Amino acid sequence: MNKEDIAKMIDHTLLKPDAGLEGVKKLCDEAKVFNFASVCVNPYYTQYAKQLLDGSSVKVCTVIGFPLGATPTEIKVSEANYCIKNGAEEIDMVINIGAVKNRDYKYVEEDVKAVVAAAKSHGSGIIVKVIIEACLLNQEEKENVITLLLNTGADFVKTSTGFSTGGATVEDIALMKKIVGNRMLIKASGGIRDLNSFMKMVSAGADRIGTSNGVTILS
Helix, strand or coil: CCHHHHHCCEEEEECCCCCCHHHHHHHHHHHHHHCCCEEEECHHHHHHHHHHCCCCCCEEEEEECCCCCCCCHHHHHHHHHHHHHCCCCEEEEECCHHHHHCCCHHHHHHHHHHHHHHHHCCCCCCEEEEECCHHHCCHHHHHHHHHHHCCCCCCEEECCCCCCCCCCCHHHHHHHHHHHCCCCEEEEECCCCCHHHHHHHHHHCCCEEEECCHHHHHC
């Protein structure tokens, strides 16, 4: 795998609550230089990132219901529509973790389906990644959630927000790959800071890596 291949697997990420215009501009400038797959920014910066990346192949990714996943479905749908209208081409939504704990898997599935439907209404090219926040789920919950995502039309299952008690693990990526096979893509995110951890995730089955350390990984 060469540097170009690695770069095209990276969502170059800045989701800190105190991120300012200067930080987002630096993120986008780096993404253009290294030709990352996307930049991942908070919804507030979607339009700004789109302007900065105009004319490049780098996509704008943003987050929905982030980082807790606890907002009602209608709010997630509205947020997704707003972000896509303002330039987002990929959205990373957080599942309703509380609903998982309540074993209300029907709500979890319908929540994702609603956001996917909203996103795809803007065009089939809009990518939806679903964050399950694996560090907060037990083994049974992980298996149930990953399995139900196969019925939602989402493009990716994603490990983590990077803002909870843990990030991506090789074990979680391997579990995702075992369940979804080639029917969905997999994104690893949270705690991936160097080339060694990057390659471990890819070897386990990850198709995309979310990290704020993309430049470090490539160098």
